[in-house]
Amino acid sequence: MLEIRNLSQYYGEFCALKDISFDLGENEILGIIGQNGAGKTTLINSITGLGGRPSGTVRLDGTDILGKRPDTIARLGVARTFQNLRIFRGMTVREHLLVAQNRKLSPGRKLLPNFRNTEDAGVDALLEFFDILRFRDDDAEGLSYGDRRRVEMARALAGSPKLLILDEPGAGMNEQESEVLASQIREIRERFHTAIILIEHDMSIIRACCERIIVLDHGQKIAEGSFEQIAADREVQRAYLGEEDA
Amino acid sequence: MNVYYTGLFVTFLINVLCALSVYVILKSGQISVGNAGFMAVGGYVAGILSTVYGLGIPASVAAGSAAAALCGAVVGIPALRLKGTYLVIGTISFTAMIRSIAQVLDITGGAMGLKGMKRIGILWIVIFAVLVIALLFLFEKTRYGLDVEAVAADSEAAAAAGVRVILIKVLSFTLGAAIAGIAGGCYAHWTQYIEPSDFSTSVSTMMVLPVILGGRNRIAGAVLGAAVFTILPELLRFASVWRMVIYGVLVIAIVIVKPDGLISGRKRHA
Ligand SMILES: Nc1ncnc2c1ncn2[C@@H]1O[C@H](COP(=O)(O)OP(=O)(O)OP(=O)(O)O)[C@@H](O)[C@H]1O
Numbered sequence: 001m002l003e004i005r006n007l008s009q010y011y012g013e014f015c016a017l018k019d020i021s022f023d024l025g026e027n028e029i030l031g032i033i034g035q036n037g038a039g040k041t042t043l044i045n046s047i048t049g050l051g052g053r054p055s056g057t058v059r060l061d062g063t064d065i066l067g068k069r070p071d072t073i074a075r076l077g078v079a080r081t082f083q084n085l086r087i088f089r090g091m092t093v094r095e096h097l098l099v100a101q102n103r104k105l106s107p108g109r110k111l112l113p114n115f116r117n118t119e120d121a122g123v124d125a126l127l128e129f130f131d132i133l134r135f136r137d138d139d140a141e142g143l144s145y146g147d148r149r150r151v152e153m154a155r156a157l158a159g160s161p162k163l164l165i166l167d168e169p170g171a172g173m174n175e176q177e178s179e180v181l182a183s184q185i186r187e188i189r190e191r192f193h194t195a196i197i198l199i200e201h202d203m204s205i206i207r208a209c210c211e212r213i214i215v216l217d218h219g220q221k222i223a224e225g226s227f228e229q230i231a232a233d234r235e236v237q238r239a240y241l242g243e244e245d246a
Numbered sequence: 247m248n249v250y251y252t253g254l255f256v257t258f259l260i261n262v263l264c265a266l267s268v269y270v271i272l273k274s275g276q277i278s279v280g281n282a283g284f285m286a287v288g289g290y291v292a293g294i295l296s297t298v299y300g301l302g303i304p305a306s307v308a309a310g311s312a313a314a315a316l317c318g319a320v321v322g323i324p325a326l327r328l329k330g331t332y333l334v335i336g337t338i339s340f341t342a343m344i345r346s347i348a349q350v351l352d353i354t355g356g357a358m359g360l361k362g363m364k365r366i367g368i369l370w371i372v373i374f375a376v377l378v379i380a381l382l383f384l385f386e387k388t389r390y391g392l393d394v395e396a397v398a399a400d401s402e403a404a405a406a407a408g409v410r411v412i413l414i415k416v417l418s419f420t421l422g423a424a425i426a427g428i429a430g431g432c433y434a435h436w437t438q439y440i441e442p443s444d445f446s447t448s449v450s451t452m453m454v455l456p457v458i459l460g461g462r463n464r465i466a467g468a469v470l471g472a473a474v475f476t477i478l479p480e481l482l483r484f485a486s487v488w489r490m491v492i493y494g495v496l497v498i499a500i501v502i503v504k505p506d507g508l509i510s511g512r513k514r515h516a
């Protein structure tokens with residue numbers, strides 16, 4: 001469904017991404033790992049139309065999306081979360097999901113004023129899934145770090161994306177929470193029929209979720225394969241030397 | 247009602263329209279210090295239509311609003327590329343441009359101003375104000391209203407969630423300009439005389455202050471701000487020359503004590 005060819009991104013002289021190519025299949029969970037500054041976030045920013053002037057090709061179900069506006073890309077079915085949380089200030093958890101849901105509504109429906117707190121099965125089910133239903137009508141900004149991460153994931157899913165991109169969803173979560181997260185990510189695929197790109201430093205989550213993993217180092221793809229293949233790769237070991245127990 | 251209170255009431259209604267015209271734009275996370283320009287477009291177009299072309303006053307005001315809305319869309323598009331101070335300067339320049347055009351054209355009466363308008367009935371001003379408040383209230387309850395808030399909160403995150411940020415921003419500018427246009431049309435047909443200096447940058451600024459003071463998150467805030475800015479100058483009449491000083495100090499004090507305005511906090515979406 002996603003086809004990336006020779007994707008590069010320069011910031012002035014600095015090359016943040018160099019000739020990245022890979023494919024992603026329907027319903028696949030692809031892991032992207034790499035050390036701090038390797039270019040993981042830059043890669044998904046390029047895919048989602050945020051920041052920089054990337055070159056190369058990015059095709060979503062055959063449609064060229066590179067260089068398109070972020071809202072256009074989102075409306076084509078690509079949703080994402082942000083590594084450094086981007087919560088809508090002052091808005092409730094429920095409203096976060098309604099905003100993302102909007103893309104599926106007709107302009108006529110969007111112009112219909114709504115006065116009652118109408119039950120919305122879709123929103124509630126998502127909140128229930130992430131175990132944040134009790135915060136539904138609370139200000140999202142006031143939630144704990146982990147819960148705000150969950151709000152971001154729920155918001156991303158509320159738009160029924162074909163492709164969900166998660167940028168370090170496990171950051172700041174403890175071991176137990178990470179375990180829950182890993183099973184949630186696998187369940188997301190089954191329940192919402194979406195392909196997933198998962199950026200994560202926590203190898204237990206990567207190992208539990210991803211059939212395939214891409215390793216980035218200094219903006220370049222240095223390896224691609226299953227967890228075992230990656231772990232055995234010389235170059236990956238060199239890039240991670242002394243830091244990774246995998 | 248005696249003439250004094252009638253006049254004060256009309257001033258209040260026009261101030262409400264002016265404040266709401268700014269409110270709508272602020273709500274989308276943008277700022278305009280050029281709404282006097284949109285007001286001028288509404289005032290001149292309505293005034294010319296009713297005097298030269300003999301159109302009815304309410305219809306002229308509506309047409310003036312439409313013309314202002316068009317200008318709003320035209321200004322709103324380049325405004326997308328401007329942020330903060332640059333947007334302030336950009337919108338100020340727009341007003342200056344409108345004033346210069348009104349200065350040089352014959353049909354606007356040049357520096358002599360436009361006169362000959364018949365007086366608009368107060369009821370019409372009430373109708374326009376109530377209509378604008380009601381429509382804004384309804385708009386905020388729609389999913390578009392929610393989009394506007396998301397764009398103001400974080401336009402990149404909103405875009406990533408599929409909100410058409412450009413559409414929402416231009417729409418907000420257009421709507422704000424349309425409301426300023428109504429204010430201009432009503433003003434022109436109430437005072438029955440307008441001249442370019444009626445629409446100076448200080449007028450634009452005076453349109454922003456009530457919203458900041460009253461609370462930029464709520465329609466009620468803009469209305470309250472407009473009320474304060476209508477009554478305060480009257481209450482301070484005794485202070486003559488010191489009026490503007492007291493005025494300024496009061497406004498600064500309120501903004502320091504209540505940075506989100508007198509009516510803060512936003513309404514939730516059902
Ligand atoms: N807007 C920018 N301008 C200049 N350089 C940038 C910009 N954004 C990112 N970079 C640089 O690009 C490189 C890759 O950054 P990126 O955020 O993609 O890394 P990352 O792999 O996501 O790291 P982390 O694990 O810390 O999130 C870094 O060296 C960073 O300093």
Ligand SMILES: [Mg+2]
Pocket residue numbers: 040041042083
């Ligand atoms: Mg990153």
